Amino acid sequence: MVTNKEALWVQVIRAKYQMTDTLPISIRHDRGSFLWNSLTRVWPLLCENLWWSIRDRCQIRCWEDAWIPNMEPLIKFIPTGVNISSGCCLNDMVNEDGLWNLDLFKHWLPKEVIELIMGIPPCPLEGPDKISLCHTLTGNFTVKSAYKICKGDDYCSKDDKWKSVWKFPGAQRVHFFIWLVLKQCLLSNIERVKRNLADDPSCPICGFHSEDILHILRDCLAAKDVWSQIISGFSLSRVASSDDFCPPLDDQVHGFTIFLNTDGAVRLDTENASIGGLQET
Numbered sequence: 001m002v003t004n005k006e007a008l009w010v011q012v013i014r015a016k017y018q019m020t021d022t023l024p025i026s027i028r029h030d031r032g033s034f035l036w037n038s039l040t041r042v043w044p045l046l047c048e049n050l051w052w053s054i055r056d057r058c059q060i061r062c063w064e065d066a067w068i069p070n071m072e073p074l075i076k077f078i079p080t081g082v083n084i085s086s087g088c089c090l091n092d093m094v095n096e097d098g099l100w101n102l103d104l105f106k107h108w109l110p111k112e113v114i115e116l117i118m119g120i121p122p123c124p125l126e127g128p129d130k131i132s133l134c135h136t137l138t139g140n141f142t143v144k145s146a147y148k149i150c151k152g153d154d155y156c157s158k159d160d161k162w163k164s165v166w167k168f169p170g171a172q173r174v175h176f177f178i179w180l181v182l183k184q185c186l187l188s189n190i191e192r193v194k195r196n197l198a199d200d201p202s203c204p205i206c207g208f209h210s211e212d213i214l215h216i217l218r219d220c221l222a223a224k225d226v227w228s229q230i231i232s233g234f235s236l237s238r239v240a241s242s243d244d245f246c247p248p249l250d251d252q253v254h255g256f257t258i259f260l261n262t263d264g265a266v267r268l269d270t271e272n273a274s275i276g277g278l279q280e281t
Helices: 008-016 034-048 102-106 111-118 143-154 160-166 172-182 189-194 213-219 221-230
Strands: 050-053 130-133 257-261 276-280
Touching: 034 050, 034 143, 102 111, 160 172, 213 221
Parallel strands: none
Antiparallel strands: 050 130, 257 276
């Protein structure tokens, strides 16, 4: 929506939600969809991690946009109560000789910032100013970079557990299902009780007193019946309980690889879901 404004779907979205600025401060809309409202909540965080690459200097706002690498917008250095033209274009800060008009900067900015500005050539390049995302080598947006921004210091790219999920040779919906399992985000009856959506945490199929994710996928009588039909001679008791619940299927099926698939559909009358599987020998 920011870097590819010529695309038809981007033009439709920007027109629907009245996005007139290239990079608006807020995209909140009273009649936004669930997806749009979710994007609204993370928009400030996304904007904080964007910076402008100078080309023709016509789109960059001198004070409000981040155009100095690894530095926040210059408006942060302006004392409170000072009346400046915050929306002035970066092109207005260049004199007739094509050099920075440092007198305009020196009046408000500290010496360290002025030195950084002097290290940026103001000579325009071909094409419009370009928005790039921090934390990437190419400056392009990726899901990985966005996740890294959201996680902050807790981000760890070397966790093989998550790599195995997204490299699993299956449909995208299967990847997402496994990810939900590892994140403990499936809506079991225990989770329903925690969210005040139900009063009984027991399993509606076998009557066990607590239905958690491990019970749904392994310990329930219905689950055991499914596993016994898919994996001949496989003992479910060999799968240890774990907080992350990651059954080592490849190590437990005696040389076979099992592929499970579900479309997520659930019968309303019984609340049962179906699952299919393939066994690779």
